[in-house]
Amino acid sequence: AMLSPGLLLLAWLPACLARHSLQLRAGAPRCYSAEELSLGHAPPHLLARAAKWEQALPVALVSSLEAAGRRKRQAGSPGGIQCQVLQPEEVLEADIHQRSISPWRYRVDTDESRYPQKLAFAECLCKGCISTKTGRETAALNSVPLTQSLLVLRRQPCSRDAAGAPTPGAFAFHAEFIRVPVGCTCVLPRSVQ
Numbered sequence: 001a002m003l004s005p006g007l008l009l010l011a012w013l014p015a016c017l018a019r020h021s022l023q024l025r026a027g028a029p030r031c032y033s034a035e036e037l038s039l040g041h042a043p044p045h046l047l048a049r050a051a052k053w054e055q056a057l058p059v060a061l062v063s064s065l066e067a068a069g070r071r072k073r074q075a076g077s078p079g080g081i082q083c084q085v086l087q088p089e090e091v092l093e094a095d096i097h098q099r100s101i102s103p104w105r106y107r108v109d110t111d112e113s114r115y116p117q118k119l120a121f122a123e124c125l126c127k128g129c130i131s132t133k134t135g136r137e138t139a140a141l142n143s144v145p146l147t148q149s150l151l152v153l154r155r156q157p158c159s160r161d162a163a164g165a166p167t168p169g170a171f172a173f174h175a176e177f178i179r180v181p182v183g184c185t186c187v188l189p190r191s192v193q
Contacts, residue, residue, distance in 0.1 A: 031158035034169025042115045042153050042173050053116050056150060058180045061120035065108050083126035086135040097122070097183065101130040102143040104184040115153040115173075122146075122181040129186040142189050145181035152178055 032043060041047075053059045083103070097104045102124060109121045122145060129141035153173045157166035 029158070029172035029174050031160050031167070031170050031172050033160060033167070037169075037171065042155065046153060046173055047115065057182060058119040058121070058148070058150060059116050061106055062108055062116075062118045065106050065120055069108075083128075083130075083137045086130045086132075100184065101132060102126065102141075102184040102186045103130065104143075104145075113155045114178075115155070119150070119180055122183050124184040139189075141186040143184050144187050146183045146185055147179040148182045149177050150180045151175055 036043065086101070086103075097106070103126060104122045104124050106120045106122055109119050110117055111119075124143040124145055126137050126143045128137045128139040129143055130136065131138045131140075152175070154176050155171045155173055158170050158172040159165055160167040160170050
């Protein structure tokens with residue numbers, strides 16, 4: 001079986017980012033003044049060392065999700081989350097998240113203190129899974145999110161003097177791994193209903 005480039009990327013990124021994480025964590029984080037930070041963003045050398053975020057699926061999807069959101073708002077389309085009846089003839093050309101028996105949608109998660117600030121988070125559309133026989137949701141199985149570990153930079157206020165009080169506009173940056181939901185799958189329920 002051939003692996004898609006997306007799956008290969010998901011397997012490669014955690015190991016690559018772990019190496020960068022060790023470099024970023026070495027020593028106490030430097031406190032950058034407001035003058036050293038361009039519009040409050042992380043210093044370019046930290047961003048360059050952290051990761052090639054544009055290659056990560058949660059980052060790569062953001063621009064297309066935002067564009068789709070603008071189109072829906074202009075068209076007046078409802079944007080609610082719902083578990084729909086599966087129509088095989090309608091989903092043959094659809095993306096994998098729409099063809100799954102545990103379908104999901106993506107939403108843009110924004111965190112001003114994180115770099116990247118915007119990430120695509122998957123949200124399961126069904127509590128159960130879609131029956132391949134009826135095309136309708138069944139509680140015999142549960143939909144659960146699949147997560148990916150992603151290295152991000154976290155911005156925190158810091159002090160530029162010995163007093164210890166945060167200096168206005170000054171920030172330190174540290175690396176941390178977060179769990180990002182990237183899709184959904186079907187599992188057996190933990191208990192029989």
